[in-house]
Amino acid sequence: MNLVFRLAWRNLWRQPRRTWLTTGAMVFSNTLLVFMISLQFGMYGLMIDNTLQAFTGHLQVQAPGFIDDQKMRQTVEGIVPLANELRGEFPDQHVAARANGFALISSAERSYGVAVFGVQPEYEPRVSTLPGLVATGRFLEDNDATEIVIGAALARNLKVGVGDELTLLGSGKDGSFAAAVVNIAGIFDSGIPDFDRSITEIPLGLFQDVFYMNGSGHHIVLNNGGISGVAELKARVEATLPSDQELAVHDWDRLQPGLQQAIKADMSSAFFMYGILVVLVAFSVLNTQLMSVLERTHEFGIVMSLGLTPGRLGRLVLLETAIMGLLGFLLGTFLGGLLTAWLSVNGFAYPGMEEMAVKFNLPARFYPEVSTLSLISGPMVVFLFTIIAALYPALRLHRLHPVEAMRAV
């Protein structure tokens, strides 16, 4: 082992309690950071998945411009055969076709304006969690049946229940009058009042018939199962689309721009807290190394008289700090990784979470997401700040004068 490294290592253990306390602070903060960042990434993953799997999906094939200006006539022609083609091309993906429009929905007593989605009953449950949220009755079954599922808030407002009849009045693709009488098959409760008040679903076949879609629809949803690999999938889907009609493929980030913004906002506040933790650790290191340098002033005077420059001594102090930081990094990452790996398998819950999860169709436990990034990003920042904190004691050595230093007790 290099003599300077040996010297640095042994210097650390001159005051083992102090070294362990400082290293312990690093280990604690690194363990906490690994756990918190992994949990945060896991939560974001869950948040993205839940949001996208609720309705949006990870990719959508649409007519160009539909995303910004959702006009009835901006359609995907032959949407069901195209969805079937994509399903055949990407057997590991869940694919479903949809159409959507607006209608006035009326019960015997009241009328409300709602968004009407035409969905494929067979495939919709694989791209959306909405069918799983049906609390009363059932989800749609037949692609041409004259039935509808509505939200609990709308059912309350319309004063209707499962089996009751509703009238839909809207405007078809060609601008003509669209009307239908449908029976309520099921009532869903998403827990989001706005959603439950304004969204309704009918079979795609019925939608195409009522709204004169002539076999067209508005978007094909692809559910990738998770956000990793979406960019690659998008490229593959774009390459697969027929050339005879102009179509656009949008990923989840374009479809749900607010989602990334919400995550970024949450990350900013979380990183502010992490920053405070890192600064506290850095001050602990600063204190330790400053004390270590001060109590060795006499010794530093001696080695300077032997010909060591302040720069070399400063590097020795930085090396001592780096060893301590590395120890904190390795132990913290190991312990944090171990804890997080265990929780990523067994999950993490808090009291009351289970009831909430059932209500919102969410998993009953959080699972931290262990990745290289979540494992090393926090500890790396702690290590970096540890070195920065040691710069002051190291640079202070440049002010040391050998004769004065040797007089120090």
Next chain:
Amino acid sequence: MTAVRCVDLCKTYRQGEEDIKALDHLSIEIVEGGFVCLSAPSGGGKTTLLNAIGGLDKPDSGEVYIAGRRIDNLSKGELAELRLRKIGFVFQAFNLIPVLTARENVEFVMQVQGVPAAERGQKALDILEEVGLEGLEDRRPADMSGGQQQRVAVARAIVSRPALVLADEPTANLDSKTADGLMELFRELNDHHNTTFVIATHDKRVMSYAKRLIRMLDGRIVEDIAQDAA
């Protein structure tokens, strides 16, 4: 050939309201292979002179030359390099690095000098044997007697065969037998390697080993005598 030359050195310290003249227009010349003792009562200026010669402290005025090179106007880095390569220091309080063994203490300076690992390891063993510490190479300072520690300090100072060794009260913490042993070692190195020794002391026995005895008082040389060493 001149090993050390000081010309008209002045150094004043402020102690409270009083100015203390540690060096007062002092000039001195020491030849290569010299074995010189500086003797003075406390505050007489011998340590200040030693520090000025070793480039540890700068005089207020005057010039210091080591082997013909002026050093009082060198930068901190240049002085450190000079001390590393040309000058060996032995201190009263041994001043070894407590976490390193005897061998590592001796090796440390060589490592800084850039001596390859194998060479410095062998050199350290040889020099420790030469100062009579064979078998104690792996002991840390805390496990050695004062005399043994001072021998390690001497080994550290001379391992790179510096042309000049400066020793400040090297026997002050040693019993008479160990002190005699140390002085014999200095004389042997002086005789065999032509190393120049400048020793600040007020120990009469140490003075008896010197070939030249310089007495100082209030920063001035009051007596400079050549003598037959003991």
